[in-house]
Amino acid sequence: MVGEIETIVGGPSTPCQVLIAVNKEPPTKKLHVDHSITFKESDLEGVKTPHQDPLVISAGIGDPCYNVKRILVDNGSSVDVLFYSTFLSMGLSREKLQPAAGPLYGFDNRPVRVEGTITLPVVLGEFPRQVEHPILFIVVKSESAYNAIFGRPLQTIFGVVASIPHLKLKFPTPSGIGIVRGDQQVAQSCYLRQAQDLQNEDTPQRASPVEDLMYVSLSEEHPSRTVQIGSLLSDTEKKKYIDFLRTNQDVFAWSSADMPGINPEVIMHSLKINPAYKPVIQKKQNFALERQLAIEQEVDKLLKSRFIREVHYPAWLANVVMVRKTNGTWRMCVDYTDLNKACPKDSFPLPRIDQLVDATFGHQMLSFMDAYSGYNQI
Numbered sequence: 001m002v003g004e005i006e007t008i009v010g011g012p013s014t015p016c017q018v019l020i021a022v023n024k025e026p027p028t029k030k031l032h033v034d035h036s037i038t039f040k041e042s043d044l045e046g047v048k049t050p051h052q053d054p055l056v057i058s059a060g061i062g063d064p065c066y067n068v069k070r071i072l073v074d075n076g077s078s079v080d081v082l083f084y085s086t087f088l089s090m091g092l093s094r095e096k097l098q099p100a101a102g103p104l105y106g107f108d109n110r111p112v113r114v115e116g117t118i119t120l121p122v123v124l125g126e127f128p129r130q131v132e133h134p135i136l137f138i139v140v141k142s143e144s145a146y147n148a149i150f151g152r153p154l155q156t157i158f159g160v161v162a163s164i165p166h167l168k169l170k171f172p173t174p175s176g177i178g179i180v181r182g183d184q185q186v187a188q189s190c191y192l193r194q195a196q197d198l199q200n201e202d203t204p205q206r207a208s209p210v211e212d213l214m215y216v217s218l219s220e221e222h223p224s225r226t227v228q229i230g231s232l233l234s235d236t237e238k239k240k241y242i243d244f245l246r247t248n249q250d251v252f253a254w255s256s257a258d259m260p261g262i263n264p265e266v267i268m269h270s271l272k273i274n275p276a277y278k279p280v281i282q283k284k285q286n287f288a289l290e291r292q293l294a295i296e297q298e299v300d301k302l303l304k305s306r307f308i309r310e311v312h313y314p315a316w317l318a319n320v321v322m323v324r325k326t327n328g329t330w331r332m333c334v335d336y337t338d339l340n341k342a343c344p345k346d347s348f349p350l351p352r353i354d355q356l357v358d359a360t361f362g363h364q365m366l367s368f369m370d371a372y373s374g375y376n377q378i
Contacts, residue, residue, distance in 0.1 A: 035172040043166040047184060055167055056187035057180050060123030060132075061148070062090050070147045070190055073162055073169065073182075077151030079104065082137035084115055086147040092118070094234055097139060103361070104138060111361075115139040124158055124171060125178030131171065133157050145193035216242050218249040225254050277342035279315035282335065291322045294330040 055073040060066065061082075068086065097116030104112045122135045135154050155162070160171045167182035213228040229241055252258075287295065302308045316339055323331045360366050 035177065037161045037170045037172070037177055039163045039166050039168070039170070043163070043168055046181075047165075047167050049165070051165075051167075051184065053164075053167065053182075053184055053187040054191060055162055055164055055169070055182045056146070056190055057150075057169060057182050059150075059180070060121075062092075062120050065121070065123060066090050068147050069183075070145065070186060072146045072149045072190070073155070073160075074149050074151055075155070075162065077149050078153075079138045080135055080151045080154045081149040082118070082120075082139050083144050083147060084139055084141040087115075087118075087139050088232075094232075100138065104140065113141045115141050122154065122158075124160075124169070124180055125173060128175040129173045129178040131158065131173045131178060145190040216245070218246050218252070222254075225249070225252070227252075271339070271343055273339075273342045274344065279342075280338035281315075281317040282319050282338065285319040287322065291330065294322060295320060295332060298330075298332040 057071050057073060058067055058069045059071055061068045066089075068090075094115070097118055100114040100117050104114050106112050116139050117136055118139060119134050119136050121132055123130060123132045125131060133154075135157065137148070150160075154160070158171045160169050162169050167184055167187070169180040169182075171178050171180075212231045214231045215226045215228055217223045217226050219225050227245055229238060233241070299308075303310075318335050318339065321333045321335050323333060325331050
């Protein structure tokens with residue numbers, strides 16, 4: 001406390017006298033805080049030189065505050081990034097995310113999946129040279145060795161000056177210059193992991209789901225009739241989708257008997273064969289015993305389901321082709337190579353997968369339907 005204000009007395013009874021409360025303690029001089037930022041040889045203490053390591057730090061993020069490690073300080077990033085795995089580890093839910101204003105592109109100019117945006121408090125430094133500011137993060141669902149990226153916006157707000165040779169951040173605070181030291185060992189391990197991930201991206205591999213799926217039974221009478229939904233959905237979203245699926249479970253086919261087909265009076269497909277092409281009769285192909293049994297089982301199933309019927313085509317004859325599935329069973333196809341040559345090309349084919357994926361941009365939810373023996377329905 002600088003001083004004390006006594007009660008002011010006087011008033012109309014003493015019009016010629018004015019009493020003023022006076023501070024009895026002399027005013028203290030305001031201390032000058034040096035905010036100049038420099039890096040000296042002493043700042044290299046603990047840093048193994050020479051090096052080309054990135055600056056990786058720890059900082060407090062969120063309310064309640066979490067000490068988040070493995071944060072990359074990147075002057076080349078135009079946004080501040082919080083990876084989705086870190087977002088979940090902080091106990092945050094998708095309901096707190098706000099829609100992103102536009103797409104985000106990586107160094108290779110490819111779009112990055114953005115879940116949304118969120119504003120969180122960030123604390124840099126140690127008391128008393130500590131400062132806190134709210135930061136707008138872009139939440140990204142992507143594999144990374146880092147938990148977050150501090151880009152140019154955060155560095156501008158904090159007035160950060162970074163030195164890669166010294167692996168340090170310095171920034172002004174009311175009590176002087178705050179310092180955050182980078183962890184050189186963590187930086188090296190993150191760099192090696194990130195380089196390994198990039199190398200694996202160049203290796204062709206089968207795509208994997210972005211999240212684990214959970215099975216949901218749609219019928220108490222038939223518990224084996226299940227569908228899958230994303231495990232990262234909120235409880236409200238899970239209940240909403242499960243109720244919707246159970247209400248409309250009659251649209252799903254669980255066996256061939258559940259697909260009675262479409263009445264030909266509704267729609268019928270016919271082949272437009274070019275009459276200039278000569279019909280082709282393929283030579284009968286012999287199959288090994290295992291494939292022959294699989295063919296007989298598949299034909300019996302299709303006959304029983306009334307998907308096919310026995311007919312005689314003396315003009316066009318084609319062999320079946322057996323293809324091994326990933327689960328070890330057989331898929332029976334028909335070699336329509338010759339017949340396709342005699343049919344005109346379709347000017348409006350089915351959409352390509354990349355077109356379908358591009359069409360999902362801006363939508364938060366995407367549903368997939370696995371067509372049971374879908375080639376029988378086309």
